[in-house]
Amino acid sequence: MFDTALFPLTWRVMRCRLVASPLTLAAGLAFPAVVVWIGIRDSYETAAKFFFFLFPHVFLIAAQDMVRTDIDGGALENVLFLGGRFRRFLWAKNFVLAGTVGAYTLLLFALLSAWGLAVGKFSPVHAARFGMGLLAGFYYIGLAGTLSYFLRAGSNALVLLLFQAAAVIGLLFSVTSRTGFLDYAASGRFPGLGSKLLFGGLVAVLPNVVVAGRLAAFGAEVLAGLALSLFVQDRLARGLELRK
Amino acid sequence: MIEAHRLSKHFGPVQALRDVSFKIRKGTITAMLGENGAGKTTTLKIILGFLRPDSGTVIVAPGRVGYIPDRPAYFTWLDGWTILGLSDGQPAGNGEDSGARILAVAADLLFDPALLRRRPGSYSAGNAKKFAYLQNLIARPDLLVVDEPYAALDPPSIKCVRDLFLKLRDAGTTLLLSSHMLAEMERIADGFIVLRGGTAIAHAGIKEWRLLRSARTAPDLESVFLHLTGS
Numbered sequence: 001m002f003d004t005a006l007f008p009l010t011w012r013v014m015r016c017r018l019v020a021s022p023l024t025l026a027a028g029l030a031f032p033a034v035v036v037w038i039g040i041r042d043s044y045e046t047a048a049k050f051f052f053f054l055f056p057h058v059f060l061i062a063a064q065d066m067v068r069t070d071i072d073g074g075a076l077e078n079v080l081f082l083g084g085r086f087r088r089f090l091w092a093k094n095f096v097l098a099g100t101v102g103a104y105t106l107l108l109f110a111l112l113s114a115w116g117l118a119v120g121k122f123s124p125v126h127a128a129r130f131g132m133g134l135l136a137g138f139y140y141i142g143l144a145g146t147l148s149y150f151l152r153a154g155s156n157a158l159v160l161l162l163f164q165a166a167a168v169i170g171l172l173f174s175v176t177s178r179t180g181f182l183d184y185a186a187s188g189r190f191p192g193l194g195s196k197l198l199f200g201g202l203v204a205v206l207p208n209v210v211v212a213g214r215l216a217a218f219g220a221e222v223l224a225g226l227a228l229s230l231f232v233q234d235r236l237a238r239g240l241e242l243r244k
Numbered sequence: 245m246i247e248a249h250r251l252s253k254h255f256g257p258v259q260a261l262r263d264v265s266f267k268i269r270k271g272t273i274t275a276m277l278g279e280n281g282a283g284k285t286t287t288l289k290i291i292l293g294f295l296r297p298d299s300g301t302v303i304v305a306p307g308r309v310g311y312i313p314d315r316p317a318y319f320t321w322l323d324g325w326t327i328l329g330l331s332d333g334q335p336a337g338n339g340e341d342s343g344a345r346i347l348a349v350a351a352d353l354l355f356d357p358a359l360l361r362r363r364p365g366s367y368s369a370g371n372a373k374k375f376a377y378l379q380n381l382i383a384r385p386d387l388l389v390v391d392e393p394y395a396a397l398d399p400p401s402i403k404c405v406r407d408l409f410l411k412l413r414d415a416g417t418t419l420l421l422s423s424h425m426l427a428e429m430e431r432i433a434d435g436f437i438v439l440r441g442g443t444a445i446a447h448a449g450i451k452e453w454r455l456l457r458s459a460r461t462a463p464d465l466e467s468v469f470l471h472l473t474g475s
Contacts, residue, residue: 012326012329012330013319013322013330016319016321016322017319017321018325019320021321043454063437069318070314073317073319073320074313074315074316074317075317075318075319075320077294077311077313077317078311078316078318078332079309079310079311079312079331079380080330082292082293082294082309083292083293083309084293085293086294092255193295235357237288241294241295241296242289243255243295
């Protein structure tokens with residue numbers, strides 16, 4: 001499915017789409033602004049925590065509306081995508097989007113690191129957390145891309161956000177005075193298989209949690225999820241026909 | 245240029261094509277005719293790789309292929325110049341300035357180049373069709389497949405497109421046109437493929453077609469078509 005000749009075309013189409021999308025632009029620009037605001041109002045450490053936990057969501061917002069709208073809108077029935085090239089174009093979108101948003105977040109991370117160095121708070125662990133966050137971001141692109149074969153417009157990203165909201169609300173309601181799930185998550189130690197599986201379910205919808213160093217083991221689950229979503233997308237793309 | 249052998253295609257319970265076979269020679273204009281739902285667009289899409297046949301094969305000779313759909317659609321966030329720029333990978337290929345080539349082809353099509361600053365989604369249906377011609381013709385295709393070539397075009401544009409088809413054919417381009425405009429097809433086509441209910445019921449070059457016409461004492465293509473399709 002790899003067609004490197006399609007990458008420049010895909011990049012030009014995706015670049016224009018990202019720039020033309022008010023939501024993506026707003027999310028991409030508002031995020032660093034909020035990080036800076038938190039850093040000024042509170043501390044660099046708090047701003048860094050916020051950054052590492054939430055920057056994977058920039059990938060999710062950028063991954064909205066990846067496939068179905070292009071198919072239903074008829075834009076793929078174009079001379080640019082003859083001979084099955086539309087399949088490889090949809091596949092290439094994953095990698096172009098991952099590279100584009102990855103480069104943007106790397107720039108933000110470089111600025112955050114420079115800020116940390118300036119105030120003497122930078123830690124090499126931040127690089128590892130950034131790497132885990134990238135993994136979570138790539139997972140979002142893979143998962144949202146797969147969902148986008150079935151869901152129109154931005155509903156692929158919206159569905160994930162709704163699941164995340166439900167998971168967070170569920171966690172809040174589950175809080176008790178005794179040692180509970182959140183404490184296990186905070187310590188990175190789970191007493192039994194049940195709580196591990198439950199946390200694995202949470203990681204599947206909110207992979208951002210793997211940026212916390214103690215939970216890095218669940219990074220393997222995110223990696224497996226990424227591989228699975230790309231595999232499913234590959235199968236979906238291979239079987240795709242433009243019937244409109 | 246194109247050789248289709250026993251193409252079949254189902255959409256769920258509907259059999260869209262059944263054992264459709266034909267050959268199209270290089271440097272000719274072939275008209276694909278048929279009633280609504282006869283399988284014309286399905287055949288074109290299989291040739292172009294947008295659909296896969298359930299069985300059968302299509303061989304298209306190597307070369308640059310162009311395609312103009314019945315109702316062209318584009319990425320809504322791209323303007324005309326950007327879309328033409330995306331075709332940079334398949335430019336004129338003879339060292340000709342691409343900007344000059346675009347303006348020359350636009351003039352041939354009576355297409356206002358000022359529209360290129362706007363998004364094709366905002367064009368009228370006729371201008372969207374002409375833009376699709378422009379996008380394809382700047383790349384000098386060896387094979388041009390057109391679904392409803394005159395749909396949405398005004399009479400002067402129809403004449404321009406007809407002249408372009410003849411010019412392209414004389415330059416060695418192969419054209420496959422799917423149309424309901426029988427009189428127009430009769431004026432320019434060298435051969436015909438008639439589909440009915442997903443089956444090719446006639447496939448003839450212009451000489452055979454003339455014989456068929458005289459044998460049936462039919463005055464024009466429309467009469468032959470109506471007789472063949474039992475309409």
